[in-house]
Amino acid sequence: MTDPTIATPDQHLVIRDLRVAPVAHPEAEILQGINLMVGKGEVHAIMGPNGSGKTTLAYALMGHPAYKVTGGEVIWKGRDLLTLSPDKRARLGLFLAFQYPIAISGLSVASFIRSALNAKLQGVDKNTDIDPTDPMRGGITMRDFRNRMREKMALLKMDEGIAARYVNEGFSGGEKKRLEMLQMAVLEPEMAILDETDSGLDIDALRIVAEGVNAMLNPNLGVLLITHYQRLLNYITPDVVHVLAQGRIVKSGGKDLALRLEDEGYGPVLREAGLSPDVPDEALLMPREPGAELQPVEAAR
Numbered sequence: 622m623t624d625p626t627i628a629t630p631d632q633h634l635v636i637r638d639l640r641v642a643p644v645a646h647p648e649a650e651i652l653q654g655i656n657l658m659v660g661k662g663e664v665h666a667i668m669g670p671n672g673s674g675k676t677t678l679a680y681a682l683m684g685h686p687a688y689k690v691t692g693g694e695v696i697w698k699g700r701d702l703l704t705l706s707p708d709k710r711a712r713l714g715l716f717l718a719f720q721y722p723i724a725i726s727g728l729s730v731a732s733f734i735r736s737a738l739n740a741k742l743q744g745v746d747k748n749t750d751i752d753p754t755d756p757m758r759g760g761i762t763m764r765d766f767r768n769r770m771r772e773k774m775a776l777l778k779m780d781e782g783i784a785a786r787y788v789n790e791g792f793s794g795g796e797k798k799r800l801e802m803l804q805m806a807v808l809e810p811e812m813a814i815l816d817e818t819d820s821g822l823d824i825d826a827l828r829i830v831a832e833g834v835n836a837m838l839n840p841n842l843g844v845l846l847i848t849h850y851q852r853l854l855n856y857i858t859p860d861v862v863h864v865l866a867q868g869r870i871v872k873s874g875g876k877d878l879a880l881r882l883e884d885e886g887y888g889p890v891l892r893e894a895g896l897s898p899d900v901p902d903e904a905l906l907m908p909r910e911p912g913a914e915l916q917p918v919e920a921a922r
């Protein structure tokens with residue numbers, strides 16, 4: 622499933638030997654050759670120690686300006702994704718739910734999501750026949766937009782009052798994560814990268830968000846699910862679980878791999894992959910439950 626040589630262009634996100642460094646330190650590669658193929662209709666979980674490069678991968682795929690791609694390629698819908706602006710990537714159906722969503726003062730949730738939806742309606746090549754602000758020319762009416770927002774807020778059991786508030790301003794950690802999911806639900810991406818969407822959620826919220834994601838799953842949506850917790854995978858069943866460590870995918874497997882990581886920590890898997898045990902200290906810490914204290918696990922000796 623992860624053989625990047627047999628890609629069907631429109632159905633898979635194909636990542637080949639992707640190497641990424643921070644713009645500020647181009648010599649310090651964080652990702653050192655990632656190979657991954659995520660098909661529509663598939664859920665791939667990415668687990669890995671703190672600092673292993675999971676968020677860097679998410680940012681590089683979305684085109685974050687602080688990261689420089691130093692090698693490799695990413696193909697999506699037959700296009701070289703890395704040559705496109707983040708805006709075009711989003712118009713092509715790519716979506717990132719941030720690990721740390723930021724607040725945008727003065728911009729309401731409803732305006733924000735409506736602008737994004739309108740922009741997306743025009744498509745990647747900005748079809749000028751479509752004026753997304755004009756319902757007569759392919760735009761969504763206010764009424765349809767409101768109904769769609771209401772439907773998705775109900776799915777995620779969100780208070781409707783949130784639509785009038787400024788984006789993430791004063792939101793609790795859990796509310797921020799739900800807002801990421803609301804954006805995803807309304808925008809209906811074809812490839813969604815969820816960066817620790819489960820972190821900071823209480824147990825009930827985790828279940829609601831996971832049910833929301835499950836309700837969004839369809840044959841036209843691929844998901845890259847970055848998480849530290851096997852618990853999330855009890856709700857959202859991954860097709861493949863990958864372990865990212867020291868900038869590479871060191872092991873891929875089924876759901877059992879996540880269970881094994883929960884039992885053993887990362888040490889044994891990293892040693893099997895030939896990585897020296899002098900991984901960053903954080904790699905030896907793996908929280909068992911969302912919100913639980915970090916517990917040292919069986920350390921790589």
Ligand SMILES: Nc1ncnc2c1ncn2[C@@H]1O[C@H](COP(=O)(O)OP(=O)(O)OP(=O)(O)O)[C@@H](O)[C@H]1O
Nearest residue numbers: 643645646651670671672673674675676677678687
């Ligand atoms: N812009 C940057 N400049 C310098 N170093 C960076 C930059 N971005 C990331 N790094 C470093 O790259 C490594 C990988 O960071 P990244 O955020 O991708 O890890 P992660 O796997 O998402 O970790 P976590 O599980 O804690 O979210 C870290 O050591 C981080 O400090």
Ligand SMILES: [Mg+2]
Nearest residue numbers: 675676677720
């Ligand atoms: Mg991260």
